[in-house]
Amino acid sequence: DTGVSQDPRHKITKRGQNVTFRCDPISEHNRLYWYRQTLGQGPEFLTYFQNEAQLEKSRLLSDRFSAERPKGSFSTLEIQRTEQGDSAMYLCASSFTAGGKTQYFGPGTRLLVL
Amino acid sequence: AQRVTQPEKLLSVFKGAPVELKCNYSYSGSPELFWYVQYSRQRLQLLLRHISRESIKGFTADLNKGETSFHLKKPFAQEEDSAMYYCALSGGGSNYKLTFGKGTLLTVNP
Numbered sequence: 114d115t116g117v118s119q120d121p122r123h124k125i126t127k128r129g130q131n132v133t134f135r136c137d138p139i140s141e142h143n144r145l146y147w148y149r150q151t152l153g154q155g156p157e158f159l160t161y162f163q164n165e166a167q168l169e170k171s172r173l174l175s176d177r178f179s180a181e182r183p184k185g186s187f188s189t190l191e192i193q194r195t196e197q198g199d200s201a202m203y204l205c206a207s208s209f210t211a212g213g214k215t216q217y218f219g220p221g222t223r224l225l226v227l
Numbered sequence: 228a229q230r231v232t233q234p235e236k237l238l239s240v241f242k243g244a245p246v247e248l249k250c251n252y253s254y255s256g257s258p259e260l261f262w263y264v265q266y267s268r269q270r271l272q273l274l275l276r277h278i279s280r281e282s283i284k285g286f287t288a289d290l291n292k293g294e295t296s297f298h299l300k301k302p303f304a305q306e307e308d309s310a311m312y313y314c315a316l317s318g319g320g321s322n323y324k325l326t327f328g329k330g331t332l333l334t335v336n337p
Contacts, residue, residue: 116270144323155231155313155327156271169324204271206325213278214259214317216325218271 115139117219119205125225126195133191134222138207145188146216147180148204149173156204162188195226229254231316233328240304241336248299248331250288250314257319260290260297263327265311274299274312284308304335 118137126132138145144163148156159178160170164185174180177195182188192199202223206216230253240246252258262274275283277290277297288299297314311332315325 146324148325153236153329155315155329156325158324158326161324171324208323213276214323214325215261215273215276217273218263220270 117205117207117217119203119219119222121222122220123223123225125227127227128197129194131191131193132195132224133189134203134205134224135187135189136205136219137187138205139209139217142207142209142217143185144208144210144216145182146206146208147188147190148206150202150204150221151200159190192224195224197226200224200226229258229316229318229326231314231326231328233312233314233331235331236329237332237334239334239336242306243303246301246304246308246333246335248312248314248333250297250299250328252295252297252314252316254295254316254318259317259319260288261315261317261325262286262288262297262299263313263315265313267310271313304333306335306337309333309335 120135146161147159150156160180162182177193180190202221204221205219208216232251260277263271264274265271286301311330313330314328
């Protein structure tokens with residue numbers, strides 16, 4: 114499968130713990146995006162990278178959230194001191210310049226904070 | 228600010244009936260509009276985008292700038308069209324983020 118992949122697919126953690134998610138975009142896609150989706154809502158934008166540069170962050174991305182894309186390939190999203198309100202599906206997407214603004218999504222990581 | 232509204236959370240039709248999923252948007256510039264679909268247990272995938280002016284799986288959508296709408300239509304619904312449909316907007320220029328509506332769950336009954 115050459116699509117966007119995410120790991121893990123599911124994560125259960127206790128409140129206050131830190132979690133880290135990984136996203137591997139489609140090869141040679143230079144843009145990578147993170148979204149969060151809660152029940153009954155559409156995906157909400159969190160942040161995006163062009164190559165290794167983080168170009169935009171949403172107000173939704175509190176200080177407890179940090180994302181990196183150190184070599185312009187895979188990306189990680191870390192949530193520190195998780196709260197129950199962080200429970201959601203975290204989606205990653207990627208796109209490439211010649212493809213315009215079409216984004217290709219991964220299967221998501223479902224986080225449950227107890 | 229970018230906003231997308233899908234007024235129907237649920238839409239149920241019978242096989243062979245026409246279907247229209249509504250999408251209205253708010254954006255001050257020239258947006259790009261998309262329809263994404265999520266079938267059961269599958270990832271979100273692009274259905275169509277307005278700049279391509281194409282028909283995918285029998286679906287079409289026309290951007291109406293006067294009414295700020297991008298409704299998705301299909302003349303004869305099929306059972307395999309049952310899925311969650313999301314309308315999404317990307318702003319002009321170097322604005323790459325997508326703003327999604329809340330989605331419409333389409334059920335096509337036999």
